[in-house]
Amino acid sequence: MWRLLEVFGGPSTAPEEIRRDIDNQEAQTRSNRRAVDKLRGFHGLAKEIIERGMEKDRNGDVEEAAAYYRKAIECIQEGLRIHVQPCEPDVATKRKEMLVWERAVKERLVDMRGQRNLGNYSTTKRTESGHRKLHVEHSRSSEAKEGRDRDASTSRATRSTIESSLLERKPNVRWEDISGLEEAKSSLMEAVILPAQRPELFRGLRAPAKGILLYGPPGTGKTLLAKAVAAQASASFFNVSSSVLTSKFMGDSEKLVRELFECARDKQPSIIFFDEIDSILSQRSADEHEASRRLKSEFLVQFDGISTSEGSVICIGATNRPQDMDEAVRRRFSKRIYIPLPDPKCRKDILAKLLRGQRTKITSREMQQLVESTEGYSGADLKALAHEAAMFPIRRLGSRVATIQESEVPPIQYCDFKEAMKVQKPTMRDVDLKGFRKWTEEFGMTG
Numbered sequence: 288m289w290r291l292l293e294v295f296g297g298p299s300t301a302p303e304e305i306r307r308d309i310d311n312q313e314a315q316t317r318s319n320r321r322a323v324d325k326l327r328g329f330h331g332l333a334k335e336i337i338e339r340g341m342e343k344d345r346n347g348d349v350e351e352a353a354a355y356y357r358k359a360i361e362c363i364q365e366g367l368r369i370h371v372q373p374c375e376p377d378v379a380t381k382r383k384e385m386l387v388w389e390r391a392v393k394e395r396l397v398d399m400r401g402q403r404n405l406g407n408y409s410t411t412k413r414t415e416s417g418h419r420k421l422h423v424e425h426s427r428s429s430e431a432k433e434g435r436d437r438d439a440s441t442s443r444a445t446r447s448t449i450e451s452s453l454l455e456r457k458p459n460v461r462w463e464d465i466s467g468l469e470e471a472k473s474s475l476m477e478a479v480i481l482p483a484q485r486p487e488l489f490r491g492l493r494a495p496a497k498g499i500l501l502y503g504p505p506g507t508g509k510t511l512l513a514k515a516v517a518a519q520a521s522a523s524f525f526n527v528s529s530s531v532l533t534s535k536f537m538g539d540s541e542k543l544v545r546e547l548f549e550c551a552r553d554k555q556p557s558i559i560f561f562d563e564i565d566s567i568l569s570q571r572s573a574d575e576h577e578a579s580r581r582l583k584s585e586f587l588v589q590f591d592g593i594s595t596s597e598g599s600v601i602c603i604g605a606t607n608r609p610q611d612m613d614e615a616v617r618r619r620f621s622k623r624i625y626i627p628l629p630d631p632k633c634r635k636d637i638l639a640k641l642l643r644g645q646r647t648k649i650t651s652r653e654m655q656q657l658v659e660s661t662e663g664y665s666g667a668d669l670k671a672l673a674h675e676a677a678m679f680p681i682r683r684l685g686s687r688v689a690t691i692q693e694s695e696v697p698p699i700q701y702c703d704f705k706e707a708m709k710v711q712k713p714t715m716r717d718v719d720l721k722g723f724r725k726w727t728e729e730f731g732m733t734g
Contacts, residue, residue: 322370322371326382329385330385332580332583333363333366333388335581336362337356339581340352354591356399357396360392362584364389367382367386445539446546449546449547454550458518460515462515462519464511466629466666467632468507471624472512474622475512479499479558480516483599496601497590497600497619498601498621499602499623500620500623502607502623503607503628504626504719506666507627507628508666512626516558520556521556525547525559525560527560528561544586544589547559551600555598555599558601559600559602560605561605564605565607570612570614571583571613583615583616586616609723610722610726628663628664629669637666637670638657641669642699646696647699649701650701657704663713663715664713668711672708675711680696
């Protein structure tokens with residue numbers, strides 16, 4: 288005991304302080320692990336982008352190769368800016384590799400700029416160091432030609448699938464079909480529709496954003512807003528979801544993205560709508576699947592292509608989980624609009640539209656009570672609630688439902704909604720809404 292006191296100096300540190308120190312150390316450890324995962328993610332993504340660029344380079348597609356190389360440099364520099372404690376054994380190795388890649392890619396860009404006159408790009412002075420350089424072949428062999436022919440055939444097949452599965456030539460959604468959300472409509476009018484109608488007024492500092500993110504609780508009208516914008520702007524509408532990517536283009540999703548943007552450029556003005564974008568372009572991690580990395584790298588390259596052009600192609604993303612989006616992707620969606628749950632006026636309008644054409648027996652006072660009782664319900668929740676309420680008159684008929692005339696079905700009443708609310712609850716919790724408000728304060732704007 289005395290030896291322990293001699294070594295440790297006795298109980299001079301309060302237990303609370305010890306716990307606080309332990310908590311701080313654990314928090315620092317978790318933070319460093321996240322930083323390490325991010326660094327590994329950028330390392331893997333940069334490697335993937337460089338390999339894609341080298342493939343284009345070997346096939347003689349110098350312009351596309353240069354675009355990949357520039358994107359690789361951006362990815363490397365972003366990864367190197369991450370502050371990581373050198374506690375993991377591979378951190379120093381990965382940082383060193385990224386520095387080597389950056390130098391080699393910059394040297395290759397210098398060569399390409401001299402040979403092809405691709406324009407200015409800020410690079411470091413070329414050096415004859417002992418680092419490994421990018422190996423690039425510029426052969427025009429018959430093997431390369433056959434490869435390009437196969438790529439062209441695949442491209443035509445992919446484009447045909449895009450036009451048949453993703454393209455909605457004329458969405459049939461009007462502003463009036465969407466209840467409330469006046470601020471969001473105004474923001475979208477300013478960002479998309481007015482620039483399409485008066486392009487001469489929206490140049491320079493007034494140039495519209497090429498990426499718009501609609502985020503908020505599920506069932507609040509994000510997809511309807513995107514379709515209404517496309518209809519108002521008379522734009523081609525490409526509706527892309529994670530389910531389409533995984534079912535129709537499993538393993539070839541980056542090819543879909545490449546052809547998708549190319550098709551959108553051909554059919555501009557165009558809007559590419561990414562539904563559930565967080566599941567398609569989520570945050571990078573060390574154990575990320577290779578196909579996911581390829582998809583992200585291709586999206587970043589293609590998005591930067593439309594951002595620097597004068598064309599009329601706009602990306603709109605919708606998500607219920609904005610915090611799960613990749614940081615580089617989030618930055619490219621520079622206009623971020625929060626789509627909230629409907630307010631009382633909006634809920635009343637939604638309920639009125641849902642009950643239009645139905646036999647009802649609900650007084651004005653009961654309608655007001657119903658509006659107040661459905662606080663926290665989304666538009667989709669209200670639709671499900673109305674469906675459930677409409678079933679109660681049918682259920683009360685019992686066996687007579689098989690023979691009764693349609694005109695004899697009892698009307699929907701306020702009591703039916705009250706019963707329906709016992710089983711049809713709102714999908715959002717207060718803690719989820721607090722998360723949206725916090726994210727809006729950090730990155731977004733109220734719609």
